[in-house]
Amino acid sequence: MSATETMILPENLPSKGGPAQALLTVKNLRKYFPVRGGILGRTRAMVQAVDGVSFSVKKGETLGIVGESGCGKSTTARLLIGLTEKDDGEIIFDGQGLGDALTLRDLRRGVQMVFQDSYASLNPRLTIEESIAFGARVQGLDDPIGRAHGLMARVGLDPARFAQRYPHEVSGGQRQRINIARALAMSPRLVILDEAVSALDKSVEAQVLNLLADLREEFGLTYIFISHDLNVVRYISDRILVMYLGEVVEVGPVDAIWSQQAHPYTRSLFSAMPSMDPDNRTKTPPLSGDPPNPINPPSGCRFHTRCRFADIVCKARAPQLLELPGAPGHFAACHLHDLGSGHPKAGKESLG
Numbered sequence: 001m002s003a004t005e006t007m008i009l010p011e012n013l014p015s016k017g018g019p020a021q022a023l024l025t026v027k028n029l030r031k032y033f034p035v036r037g038g039i040l041g042r043t044r045a046m047v048q049a050v051d052g053v054s055f056s057v058k059k060g061e062t063l064g065i066v067g068e069s070g071c072g073k074s075t076t077a078r079l080l081i082g083l084t085e086k087d088d089g090e091i092i093f094d095g096q097g098l099g100d101a102l103t104l105r106d107l108r109r110g111v112q113m114v115f116q117d118s119y120a121s122l123n124p125r126l127t128i129e130e131s132i133a134f135g136a137r138v139q140g141l142d143d144p145i146g147r148a149h150g151l152m153a154r155v156g157l158d159p160a161r162f163a164q165r166y167p168h169e170v171s172g173g174q175r176q177r178i179n180i181a182r183a184l185a186m187s188p189r190l191v192i193l194d195e196a197v198s199a200l201d202k203s204v205e206a207q208v209l210n211l212l213a214d215l216r217e218e219f220g221l222t223y224i225f226i227s228h229d230l231n232v233v234r235y236i237s238d239r240i241l242v243m244y245l246g247e248v249v250e251v252g253p254v255d256a257i258w259s260q261q262a263h264p265y266t267r268s269l270f271s272a273m274p275s276m277d278p279d280n281r282t283k284t285p286p287l288s289g290d291p292p293n294p295i296n297p298p299s300g301c302r303f304h305t306r307c308r309f310a311d312i313v314c315k316a317r318a319p320q321l322l323e324l325p326g327a328p329g330h331f332a333a334c335h336l337h338d339l340g341s342g343h344p345k346a347g348k349e350s351l352g
């Protein structure tokens with residue numbers, strides 16, 4: 001074990017249970033945002049940003065979360081670290097429920113986040129050294145500056161060259177390395193990467209992805225990786241979770257979803273991926289129409305207004321997230337996969 005690793009490893013948040021225990025479990029997470037109007041600023045409606053989301057993340061794995069803009073993936077991330085207050089639901093981290101044995105301060109120490117905008121994430125008045133050391137200093141961790149220098153070296157930034165620089169004096173890729181180092185300075189167990197490589201050039205993106213993969217192995221980290229880029233998600237993730245209009249519609253091992261998407265929405269996301277093969281160009285739009293208004297989402301299955309398999313039962317009843325027969329760990333919320341749903345094509349339709 002290197003000196004840097006010894007220093008960074010989360011000695012202040014000991015792991016509970018074995019590796020099989022989920023590090024994070026989320027049950028029925030819900031967040032509605034009020035839309036206010038009029039002179040008195042009364043609540044006119046509620047935007048259903050996250051509605052009954054449940055999932056878990058095992059220790060050491062990377063869960064990729066995908067979906068269109070506005071599907072609730074970033075709101076879910078903010079709820080997980082308490083940047084946005086949840087309306088309902090449970091967050092259980094390393095066996096302890098938030099609000100019971102686990103305080104928000106503990107959670108923010110164990111879960112760190114890296115955002116897309118590397119510049120806005122940093123205080124422009126702090127040197128890089130101070131930015132990385134700040135959180136560790138606030139939490140009272142030992143030797144925050146030594147920690148910062150060790151982490152800078154680990155993410156590929158020479159402390160002798162970069163420690164006294166300011167965020168505007170480095171490139172976007174270097175700033176994102178600073179943000180990663182800053183997250184690690186808090187000795188997290190779980191790191192949430194919210195479109196963390198989306199704003200980078202492709203060559204820099206590949207370097208940062210490889211760095212993240214190395215850090216995960218080296219420090220035994222667990223990641224939630226949010227992105228709209230399915231190829232990037234495939235590269236780094238063990239499992240993929242697909243969200244649509246505030247709900248989870250499919251979740252499963254990355255290879256299983258890559259080879260056979262079970263939900264029509266996931267299928268259309270994959271169909272929309274650009275292809276380098278001129279014989280394999282997308283000729284018709286894989287998904288018609290805009291996402292429905294989250295203030296007044298469609299009844300039953302929220303995807304029924306855009307789904308080519310929609311039947312009357314889809315409008316009447318919301319599908320449950322069910323494990324697919326013969327596909328352990330692969331779940332989809334679609335009446336096509338529920339033999340008791342009453343959908344005329346249940347169990348018969350192959351999306352592939």
Ligand code: SF4
Nearest residue numbers: 301304307314334335
């Ligand atoms: Fe389409 Fe119905 Fe399945 Fe929803 S439940 S995805 S509308 S087939």
